[in-house]
Amino acid sequence: MCSNVRDMMTRDVVSVPTAMTFKQVARTLVDHAISAVPVVDAGGAVAGVVSEADLLRKEEFRELYYREFYEAPGRAWGGYATGTAARRKAEALTAADLMTAPAVTVRPDTSVVRAVRMMDERGVKRLLVVGDDGRLAGIVSRSDLLRLFVRDDRDLETEIREKVLAPARWLAADTVAVAADDGVVTLTGHTRTRSGAELAARMAARVNGVVDVVNRLGWEEDDLSSWRPR
Template identity: 40%
Template sequence: MKHLRTVEDVMTHSVISVDRETAFKDIVETLRMWNVSALPVLSEDGRVAGVVSEADLLLKAQGTDTAHGTTAGQLMTRPAVTVTKDDTIPAAARLMARGHLKRLPVVDGDGRPVGLVSRGDLLKIYLRPDEDIGAEIRELIMYQPIPRGSAEVYVHVANGIVYLNGSLPDPTMEDVVVRAAGTVPGVVDVKTDFIVPAAA
């Protein structure tokens, strides 16, 4: 499986959007037709100006829309929270969590949409085979600043959980190895059982 590291690796490349003048009913129909919960709203020059979501529309249904909006431009949330295709998957996940968002528009350097990334897309990294994760961790550990003569690191991965054991020459080396393993896409947790010399 391809290493999934950036938004581009997991995003949907097709973009369903509306413009500022799209009417309320047409927004609802577009959401239903494409089975999505939010849509980017594009300005006249094709940049993402905001996002209109089911939550925005429900304010109208609840009678709490004090602005009395009837078009996407009036109902949308702005400024839009967006990511670029080169952003990392963890960075996109943090943005979603912080804003309680289900999906993010992916934009190019000019702010024009090139795709969409959802929570489900970001979770694809956890579908990596354990064998792939283990192989990448072993390769990564080879480049860590650990004295080779007195270190033995064994790696086993099961269901995304990494088990590291063996022997290390210095207790501080354990943190180095654990941090390295934790950076590999698809890792759920890292557990260790190293033999290390007692601190003096």
């Protein structure tokens, strides 16, 4: 069923202290082949995050400075107001100066669906996972979440049979057949009621890795046709 972030996150996370120098932060990203790194304070709590884009601000401003210095002396840095976040990062000497804060964080029990929505809403590629004490517990990225959709078809069939259909007391699980093909699950057979057939399909669709559900279940009693919401 729908997983939590703790099921998908990377637990062994590279992090840097707030006092780490610009060059050391850059070296950390290069050595570990990562595009961003969490920044933690002396107590281990998450203070922010530094990305490749943050580091590259320095090169961006260096080019801007020299272009304006030679083309229009006296106007160097004129394109950016003093104190802007971009200029602060360009002048940064430590991780504390470089980082974007506060970092976008989630708790380990946050649902994967909510995590995906947060990434979309906040325009980020990763979320830092923190415990109740604010300390770094892990990190979850878009690529981590994509693993949900590459599960083996036989694995999907087994989970739907054993964890969705078998525990359903209102359903005779042996009357429903499950077949998955490239993540698309087809349910065939029959149930006692139409509502039972539709509920089985909805529950199967909630299993991680299911791309779509084709509901071909028949039913003995149409208990929905006469139902009207009040």
